[in-house]
Amino acid sequence: MDLGLNEAQQMLKTSARDFLEAECPDTFVREMEEDERGFTPELWQKIADQGWLGLVIPEQYGGVGLSFFDLTVLLEETGAAMLPGPFFPTVVLGSMSIMEAGSEEQKRALLPGIADGHSIVTMALLEPTASWRPEGVEATAVPEDGGYILNGTKLFVPCAHVSDRIIVAARTGDAPRDVTLFLAPRNADGMTQTLLKTIASDRQSELVLTDVRVPASDVLGEVGRGWETVEKVIAWGAAAKCAEMVGGAQRVLDMTVEYAKQRVQFGRPIGAFQAVQHHCANMASDVESCRYIAAQAAWKLSEGEAARQEAAMAKAWVSDAYRRVCATGHQVHGAIGFTKEHNMQLYSRRAKEAELAFGDADFHLETVSQGIEL
Amino acid sequence: MDFRFSEEDEAFRREVVDFVEAELPWDWRNHEVDSEEPDGLKLVRAFKKKLADKGWLTRAWPREYGGQEASHMQQLIFGVEMSYRGIPVDDGGVSMVGPTIMMSGTEAQKRFFLPKISRAEIDWCQGYSEPDAGSDLASVQTRAVEDGDDFVLNGSKIWNGAHSGAGWMFMLVRTDPDAPKHRGISFLVAEMNVPGVKIERIPCMWGADRSLVTFEGARVPKSGLIGEKNMGWYVGATLLDLERSGANYSARALRLLEDLVDFCKENVRDGRLLSDNPLVRSRLARAAVDIEAARLVAYNVASMQSKGQIPNKEASISKLVGSETLLTVYGLGMQILGMYGQLDPESKWAPLRGRFEKGYMMVGANTVAAGTSEIQRNIIATRGLGLPRG
Numbered sequence: 001m002d003l004g005l006n007e008a009q010q011m012l013k014t015s016a017r018d019f020l021e022a023e024c025p026d027t028f029v030r031e032m033e034e035d036e037r038g039f040t041p042e043l044w045q046k047i048a049d050q051g052w053l054g055l056v057i058p059e060q061y062g063g064v065g066l067s068f069f070d071l072t073v074l075l076e077e078t079g080a081a082m083l084p085g086p087f088f089p090t091v092v093l094g095s096m097s098i099m100e101a102g103s104e105e106q107k108r109a110l111l112p113g114i115a116d117g118h119s120i121v122t123m124a125l126l127e128p129t130a131s132w133r134p135e136g137v138e139a140t141a142v143p144e145d146g147g148y149i150l151n152g153t154k155l156f157v158p159c160a161h162v163s164d165r166i167i168v169a170a171r172t173g174d175a176p177r178d179v180t181l182f183l184a185p186r187n188a189d190g191m192t193q194t195l196l197k198t199i200a201s202d203r204q205s206e207l208v209l210t211d212v213r214v215p216a217s218d219v220l221g222e223v224g225r226g227w228e229t230v231e232k233v234i235a236w237g238a239a240a241k242c243a244e245m246v247g248g249a250q251r252v253l254d255m256t257v258e259y260a261k262q263r264v265q266f267g268r269p270i271g272a273f274q275a276v277q278h279h280c281a282n283m284a285s286d287v288e289s290c291r292y293i294a295a296q297a298a299w300k301l302s303e304g305e306a307a308r309q310e311a312a313m314a315k316a317w318v319s320d321a322y323r324r325v326c327a328t329g330h331q332v333h334g335a336i337g338f339t340k341e342h343n344m345q346l347y348s349r350r351a352k353e354a355e356l357a358f359g360d361a362d363f364h365l366e367t368v369s370q371g372i373e374l
Numbered sequence: 375m376d377f378r379f380s381e382e383d384e385a386f387r388r389e390v391v392d393f394v395e396a397e398l399p400w401d402w403r404n405h406e407v408d409s410e411e412p413d414g415l416k417l418v419r420a421f422k423k424k425l426a427d428k429g430w431l432t433r434a435w436p437r438e439y440g441g442q443e444a445s446h447m448q449q450l451i452f453g454v455e456m457s458y459r460g461i462p463v464d465d466g467g468v469s470m471v472g473p474t475i476m477m478s479g480t481e482a483q484k485r486f487f488l489p490k491i492s493r494a495e496i497d498w499c500q501g502y503s504e505p506d507a508g509s510d511l512a513s514v515q516t517r518a519v520e521d522g523d524d525f526v527l528n529g530s531k532i533w534n535g536a537h538s539g540a541g542w543m544f545m546l547v548r549t550d551p552d553a554p555k556h557r558g559i560s561f562l563v564a565e566m567n568v569p570g571v572k573i574e575r576i577p578c579m580w581g582a583d584r585s586l587v588t589f590e591g592a593r594v595p596k597s598g599l600i601g602e603k604n605m606g607w608y609v610g611a612t613l614l615d616l617e618r619s620g621a622n623y624s625a626r627a628l629r630l631l632e633d634l635v636d637f638c639k640e641n642v643r644d645g646r647l648l649s650d651n652p653l654v655r656s657r658l659a660r661a662a663v664d665i666e667a668a669r670l671v672a673y674n675v676a677s678m679q680s681k682g683q684i685p686n687k688e689a690s691i692s693k694l695v696g697s698e699t700l701l702t703v704y705g706l707g708m709q710i711l712g713m714y715g716q717l718d719p720e721s722k723w724a725p726l727r728g729r730f731e732k733g734y735m736m737v738g739a740n741t742v743a744a745g746t747s748e749i750q751r752n753i754i755a756t757r758g759l760g761l762p763r764g
């Protein structure tokens with residue numbers, strides 16, 4: 001057993017940190033919160049040049065061919081830097097589901113474009129039912145003229161506004177898991193996209209599908225078996241989100257400890273008061289636990305295991321812990337942490353989004369209770 | 375012991391509720407008013423005038439200053455009904471400045487300020503905190519130097535609501551920099567529209583602002599000094615106790631809980647009504663119990679006050695329990711609303727008009743403002759329980 005990073009992973013982490021420090025400082029994060037698109041094509045191209053967009057894509061499709069675990073090493077840094085834009089959806093939702101379920105032809109057609117930065121991809125899974133279970137998919141896909149006609153409303157779709165392709169989950173039968181994935185172009189006739197204003201200032205959308213036609217060649221994976229892919233995407237997404245959250249939580253801890261050393265009240269740094277020390281110690285314990293429970297899930301998934309239980313445990317724990325870390329971070333910062341100028345609130349708003357993405361603690365605890373044979 | 379309101383108090387409560395339901399110029403169930411923004415302040419001012427006409431703002435005050443000599447309980451009942459409906463009637467004038475002037479002001483100050491407060495003719499902002507004086511309030515550095523009939527002010531006050539256009543600030547200022555820190559402070563009230571006062575907005579995460587007020591040689595009349603010069607800490611300390619009775623927290627939390635219960639009875643998740651989900655039921659019920667406990671602790675503070683007793687650790691416990699409960703209830707709301715909870719009020723998909731999303735961002739301030747939870751615990755432990763100071 002060795003719970004440390006290997007040398008290559010350590011290098012990836014360091015170079016990611018250096019890159020993000022230069023290209024994605026907090027001033028940029030703030031600017032992008034107000035920006036229409038929420039990211040810049042310039043940075044996107046630089047990210048592609050780093051090889052990040054193809055990090056887990058095999059070399060034969062233009063990628064770097066690293067593992068899912070390596071990706072989570074990188075995501076810890078993007079979470080720490082709060083990298084805005086469609087990196088997460090494109091890599092985790094887009095490239096990974098195409099790698100998992102795509103035909104050879106689809107992989108060859110789509111993955112190189114993702115890796116080199118030309119193609120942004122996301123997944124439209126949730127609906128007004130707001131459920132991460134297959135029953136929540138009510139959008140329909142009806143066969144016609146050798147293709148499919150899609151109808152329905154998708155909600156909380158990350159970065160749909162800048163995506164070239166949207167992987168749409170739609171119902172192709174009445175059995176709960178009778179769901180199929182479709183690779184729809186965003187500018188397809190009958191698809192209307194509206195941005196939703198959210199707590200994290202990320203860019204989620206409502207997507208209304210009205211008689212959207214998709215050719216049979218754009219079915220991703222087998223008809224009626226899309227949920228098998230979705231289930232994996234939820235587990236990957238959960239583990240990948242956890243990595244981002246660990247990065248964010250570590251930053252919140254660091255900045256809070258730093259502030260506790262600097263801020264003087266009653267003639268002493270506030271960090272000299274045991275009440276504040278205990279807050280910081282609780283945060284540190286949370287971050288430490290987050291780190292290993294998240295890493296275990298990422299590692300098992302990376303080894304090709306289903307890791308249902310580990311991924312669920314990780315997301316259940318980290319979702320709540322990150323929120324706690326932020327709440328305590330705010331408490332230690334006092335009034336200053338609530339100001340827009342301060343980074344504390346940038347993290348705490350994102351913590352809420354991250355907590356909800358790919359299922360909150362309640363959702364994953366249900367999986368855990370099945371896992372312990374309840 | 376008697377947990378009921380007296381008949382008189384209950385009749386008053388009904389009268390207040392009926393009046394508010396009939397006269398409030400906005401729909402409190404669907405609309406939140408921010409009294410620190412000019413439009414909101416205008417609405418609130420107009421409604422406060424109506425409440426003042428009824429004599430309700432300062433119902434517990436002596437008649438000569440615009441009160442009706444009612445019990446503290448009635449003052450509490452009034453405050454609770456306002457808080458429950460999110461009506462921001464108190465800018466510190468009624469709950470803080472008035473009582474302080476009554477206790478420490480000159481006869482002339484009483485005659486000048488108290489009727490104006492009672493009739494809602496002046497608005498206040500609170501100038502306590504400074505960039506380097508938060509929890510350690512006694513280290514305020516804003517200097518006030520006597521010059522003829524004036525004090526000349528230099529320094530800055532932060533986190534207040536001066537941007538609302540409030541005409542007056544009540545503040546703690548340093549009048550003797552050489553004395554031990556608690557003994558060189560004075561309590562001062564002053565008008566804000568004088569030269570040398572700069573007000574800058576500080577945008578906050580929930581979309582509203584706080585203010586940084588900088589005084590650069592601003593001249594304000596000495597007649598605004600309340601109590602003895604250099605005794606301001608002791609004049610203002612009574613005021614902090616008044617600030618800490620805390621019934622508003624449970625009142626606000628109760629209203630949120632009711633909103634959540636309604637929401638859960640109408641919304642389906644994963645094939646069943648939220649209100650049929652045992653986990654949701656248990657959490658809502660737990661919140662109801664938390665709120666009740668906080669409410670009773672706060673009512674005890676008012677009960678003590680109405681008997682002329684001075685609450686001490688009780689007020690700190692009430693503030694602590696109340697504010698922490700409010701945080702819990704907002705957190706619970708966000709948990710129940712799930713994915714929808716993250717939507718801004720502007721979104722057509724936002725449930726309960728996005729109140730939880732906004733409130734969740736704002737609520738953390740409740741365990742910071744008006745004395746942080748840590749400071750409350752320090753007070754409970756040392757002043758209340760006699761434990762040695764750390």
Ligand SMILES: Cc1cc2nc3c(=O)[nH]c(=O)nc-3n(C[C@H](O)[C@H](O)[C@H](O)COP(=O)(O)OP(=O)(O)OC[C@H]3O[C@@H](n4cnc5c(N)ncnc54)[C@H](O)[C@@H]3O)c2cc1C
Pocket residue numbers: 263265266270273274275276331332333334335336338499500501502503504507508509510532533534535584739742743744745746747748749752
């Ligand atoms: C929304 C909002 C509105 C406000 N409105 C006003 C207003 O109108 N007027 C006004 O004057 N002020 C206002 N305040 C300021 C408020 O009173 C201060 O924020 C509060 O007193 C805490 O001070 P601080 O923020 O400087 O935090 P600090 O005092 O710097 O505290 C930082 C952390 O250290 C802890 N700490 C400090 N000392 C100790 C100790 N001895 N033992 C243990 N822990 C300690 C605190 O509990 C906190 O966790 C407002 C604040 C907010 C957030």
